[in-house]
Amino acid sequence: MxxxxxxxxxxxxxxxxxxxxxxxxxxxxxxxxxxxxxxxxxxxxxxxxxxxxxxxxxxxxxxxxxxxxxxxxxxxxxxxxxxxxxxxxxxxxxxxxxxxxxxxxxxxxxxxxxxxxxxxxxxxxxxxxxxxxxxxxxxxxxxxxxxxxxxxxxxxxxxxxxxxxxxxxxxxxxxxxxxxxxxxxxxxxxxxISTDEEYQSDVKHLLISCKHKSYKERLLDVLPCINPYICLIFANTTNQASEIADYLREHNYDLVEIHGGLESRERYKAIKAIQSQKKSYIVASDVASRGIDLDGITHVISCGFPKDINFYIHRAGRTGRVNRDGMCIALYQENDRQAIRSLEKRGIVFDQKDIKNHQIVDLKARTKTKKEDPIEIEVKKITNKKTKVKPNYKKKQREEIDRLRRKKRREMIRNDIKRQQKERAIAKLKEK
The missing domain is CATH 3.40.50.300 (P-loop containing nucleotide triphosphate hydrolases)
Structure with missing residues (x-):
């Protein structure tokens, strides 16, 4: 051997x-x-x-x-x-x-x-x-x-x-x-080694809005909805990590805190506690996103997004190790939208979620306001036009509306024909 x-x-x-x-x-x-x-x-x-x-x-x-x-x-x-x-x-x-x-x-x-x-x-x-x-x-x-x-x-x-x-x-x-x-x-x-070649598991990326709450307050809504073996909670700064850890302890969460703001002795004790895998929750800053190497991390929660979006990818890499499933939950506020768009361009697919009755549920799609027909907008302009009433004015108004509708319909048909001709031309080029 x-x-x-x-x-x-x-x-x-x-x-x-x-x-x-x-x-x-x-x-x-x-x-x-x-x-x-x-x-x-x-x-x-x-x-x-x-x-x-x-x-x-x-x-x-x-x-x-x-x-x-x-x-x-x-x-x-x-x-x-x-x-x-x-x-x-x-x-x-x-x-x-x-x-x-x-x-x-x-x-x-x-x-x-x-x-x-x-x-x-x-x-x-x-x-x-x-x-x-x-x-x-x-x-x-x-x-x-x-x-x-x-x-x-x-x-x-x-x-x-x-x-x-x-x-x-x-x-x-x-x-x-x-x-x-x-x-x-x-x-x-x-x-x-490209991502396709690596041992990648099925890691789900969930987006949950903080709405009117802070990251740490929204975190309290999320934690009862999951049942992790080990949950790694990331903050963007050492101060934020310390605040989140203190806040969770106040609400009776037993956790390990690891970041650069701890004294050497505290950090050593934290590492020992992490290695023993006796605590289900770890609150960390990005200094630990590559340093904590445990197979049992089932959930990663990001309280906002780091300035360098690569660190979000490193955070997500803590879960779903060796072909196992994992869940990466990102809590976001309005100022995080640019980071979300950048990650989506990198291929991250986020599922929008919400919290209802201590469960993570699909975010209800916003009902889109019905887009008004452009022809009917023009019709309203005619009918609402303030003109001096003359004999047969209603008949003339109907004729004007009729002409407008015929004109607009012809334009729509012409545009539709042009679109179809363009699509056919592209299809023929591809065949060649």
Whole structure:
């Protein structure tokens, strides 16, 4: 049994996802690589498999470095990686901010950490030797860029072996990331998995108007209508996440709160609580939209839409994992309509819903006002015309109305004939 087969056995994988298969089956496994695939497609295990194939069990120096933009992401990668590394007898170490300072030299074959903390320990404090590494993974590269950590990565790489193999993984590759990629990656292999190829389940997108209520008030209407295994509730800011969490607790909802506004100790406890899957409700900001990796998320609720609509797609990617069904509910106000239109152009199909008697129901279609016949509008103008009454005026009025109706009808028939002729001409062109 080779190492990849053993990893699949440890993780009980029946088959590889498309991104994993593409990475594992590369012809030149020493070549730099850029892997693009959506949230929940299995990118983490794709680079784990690459690393574990390369690790020399006899060499106790740092051989592989994995960078994640947030502590939460780094911690979750560490938990997943350690399960595998323990089975192989490989030492893995987590390096993030908020941990107790260690003045002794850190020794491990795989280092997983945040850019800032790794830079400090490597360059400033000299207790972490990353210069021996043969491969470095930059996970969630777009978030690394967005949170301003690319400079730390830049400094780390400037002190590492110039021949180090770099693998960059992300859901998107923004234009602003291109200069970094050109600087450090040598003729990289691009592997992009389209949505059609990914393991996509049936995720329903529901739109529910807040009407006159705030997001948190409307949330209280929605929650009794669903019966989630785990429901992930997203806010657009840390303050909003904190307010929503406090508001739900006041209404007796037992939940986990996770966002950048928490102290390190609170965030660590929140991650532990999330991993235990003992709470049905998680209130989070977008920092967690890629960091919470649970199979049991059945519902995602967005309280409004993020400025970057890509984050809505990442939110939705938290549910419906590995061909399971999921529900993504978006609570919206009038100022969210532009975001909704943008997402619809991207292919998201929203179902308009409402809340009635603690149930999510179809929104009643607005009764359209009957469009008045343009001919009858003109007729009214004639009949309402204020003219001096003359003998036989009614007869003359009827004749004028009759002429008008004949004229308008002829125009309608001509326009209809032109339309049909155009349709026939187009059909003939298509046949040719």
């Amino acid at each position: 080779n190492r990849i087969e053993k990893i699949m056995e440890i993780e009980r994988f029946k088959e590889l996802t498309p991104i994993q298969k593409a990475i594992v089956e590369r012809k030149n496994k020493n070549r730099d690589c850029i892997g693009i695939s959506s949230t929940g497609s299995g990118k983490s295990h794709a680079f784990f498999m690459t690393i574990f194939e390369k690790i020399d069990l006899e060499d106790k120096n740092v051989q592989a470095v994995i960078s994640a933009p947030t502590r939460e992401l780094a911690y979750q990668l560490y938990e997943r990686c350690k399960k595998i590394s323990d089975a192989f007898g490989i030492k893995t170490k987590l390096v993030t901010g908020g941990m107790e300072k260690n003045t002794s030299t850190i020794q491990a074959q795989i280092i997983i950490g945040t850019p800032g903390r790794m830079k400090d320990l490597f360059i400033q404090e000299n207790v972490l030797r990353l210069d021996t590494a043969k491969i470095m993974i930059i996970d969630e590269a777009d978030m690394t860029l967005e949170f301003g950590f690319l400079e730390d990565i830049d400094q780390i790489l400037s002190h590492m072996d110039k021949k180090i193999q770099l693998m960059v993984f992300s859901a998107t590759i923004p234009q602003e990331l291109q200069p970094f990629l050109k600087k450090y990656l040598y003729e990289p292999e691009w592997i992009q």
